Amino acid sequence: MTQIFYLLSITALIVSFFKSKEKTMLALKKAWKSFENIMPQFLAIIFIIGIMLSILTPDQISQFLGSESGWIGVIIAAVIGSITLIPGFVAFPLAAALLKSGAGYMQIAAFVSTLMMVGIVTIPVEIKYFGKRATIIRNVLAFIFSLIVAALMGVLI
Amino acid sequence: MEKLKILIKRYRLFIVMLIINSVILMINPSLGAKSFSITWQNTLEMLAVIPPIFILLGLLDVWxxxxxxxxxxxxxxxxxxxxxxxxxxxxxxxxxxxxxxxxxxxxxxxxxxxxxxxxxxxxxxxxxxxxxxxxxxxxxxxxxxxxxxxxxxxxxxxxxxxxxxxxxxxxxxxxxxxxxx
Incomplete structure (x- = not known):
């Protein structure tokens, strides 16, 4: 997918360049400016993720999420999912492994859903663009929604 | 000097995290090293994924x-x-x-x-x-x-x-x- 994006952006750049050199240079300038704009937060976030993932290992996570853990397990899963930030291609094999080692579907659904929708660590970046109120509303709603997803998944799977 | 001050202020959270991780490295070397290595991998991944997104964003804004x-x-x-x-x-x-x-x-x-x-x-x-x-x-x-x-x-x-x-x-x-x- 990343390759497709490179291909797409390079093609777009070339087309843009032939249409207008000035506009293309302006676009690159803006690209750099907005990248530089959130660079401090990006770097801090990446460090927080690194520290968190080194302390919180998959083994530890699976201890909390057994299928007998019930709603407490779901809440714990949702909280872990909200504060951690794991790329999808790591998260799904992890979730599959957790399922195999005895975690329940409800707990895993809560974990996967909050992992993707709720971002405690990225809240500073979100606030920068959407302000405090919108950010808090979005994350709280996403958290509640993830619990609903977990409940439904528990019934449907 | 003024520029450096602004730069430090903007990156202060990053600097704090760097210091925290370094302290962890001194207290618990294996944990600290693991954390640094995860951070490094994620940084590389970010740098690989992000450039096209921002280029498209710039083009979108201009065109x-x-x-x-x-x-x-x-x-x-x-x-x-x-x-x-x-x-x-x-x-x-x-x-x-x-x-x-x-x-x-x-x-x-x-x-x-x-x-x-x-x-x-x-x-x-x-x-x-x-x-x-x-x-x-x-x-x-x-x-x-x-x-x-x-x-x-x-x-x-x-x-x-x-x-x-x-x-x-x-x-x-x-x-x-x-x-x-």
């Missing part, structure tokens, strides 16, 4: 006229706006925090707030490559049920968030978007 964005994603864009928002988010690559600057450009160009939240929701959960990955790791049934639930969830969250904001709060968001790029 797409405000009137066009308002027509297709603005207040009266209706179903088209919703579909475009879903498509843009689902076709994306990269972590959610890379979506915020793109969302900033959409706002700046006059996209409706709920559509921007739909875009964010799609980026976070219905990315196509990720769905394929989810299906192979968790099974197609798990992926499909979650996808269908998420489609509703994204819409509900988007409209509820928009509704819960006052007019002045919305205006502030649009104003902030003007300054971001």
């Amino acid at each position: 797409v006229k405000r009137e066009v964005m308002i027509k297709y994603m603005g207040d009266d864009s209706g179903l088209i706006g919703i579909l475009i928002a879903f498509f843009l988010g689902s076709a994306a690559a990269g972590p959610l925090y890379a979506a915020f600057p793109v969302a900033g450009v959409l706002l700046k160009k006059g996209s409706r707030l709920s559509n921007v939240f739909i875009f964010l929701g799609a980026w976070s959960t219905t990315k196509i490559p990720l769905l394929l990955f989810e299906a192979s790791a968790m099974g197609t049934r798990f992926m499909l049920i979650r996808l269908i639930l998420d489609l509703f969830g994204i819409l509900i969250i988007a409209y509820a968030t928009e509704k819960l904001l006052s007019q002045s709060q919305k205006e502030e968001i649009y104003l902030a978007a003007q300054e971001q790029i």
Whole structure:
């Protein structure tokens, strides 16, 4: 997918360049400016993720999420999912492994859903663009929604 | 000197995290080293994924006229706006925090707030490559049920968030978007 994006952006750049050199240079300038704009937060976030993932290992996570853990397990899963930030291609094999080692579907659904929708660590970046109120509303709603997803998944799977 | 001060101020959280990690490294070398190595890997990954997103963002800002964005994603864009928002988010690559600057450009160009939240929701959960990955790791049934639930969830969250904001709060968001790029 990343390759497709490179291909797409390079093609777009070339087309843009032939249409207008000035506009293309302006676009690159803006690209750099907005990248530089959130660079401090990006770097801090990446460090927080690194520290968190080194302390919180998959083994530890699976201890909390057994299928007998019930709603407490779901809440714990949702909280872990909200504060951690794991790329999808790591998260799904992890979730599959957790399922195999005895975690329940409800707990895993809560974990996967909050992992993707709720971002405690990225809240500073979100606030920068959407302000405090919108950010808090979005994350709280996403958290509640993830619990609903977990409940439904528990019934449907 | 003044510039350096501003730079340090902007990067202060990063500097604090760097110091914390270094302290961990001294107290518990294996934990600290592990953390540094995860951070390094994630940094490389970020640097690999992010450049095309920002280049496209820059081109979008320069080439797409405000009137066009308002027509297709603005207040009266209706179903088209919703579909475009879903498509843009689902076709994306990269972590959610890379979506915020793109969302900033959409706002700046006059996209409706709920559509921007739909875009964010799609980026976070219905990315196509990720769905394929989810299906192979968790099974197609798990992926499909979650996808269908998420489609509703994204819409509900988007409209509820928009509704819960006052007019002045919305205006502030649009104003902030003007300054971001």
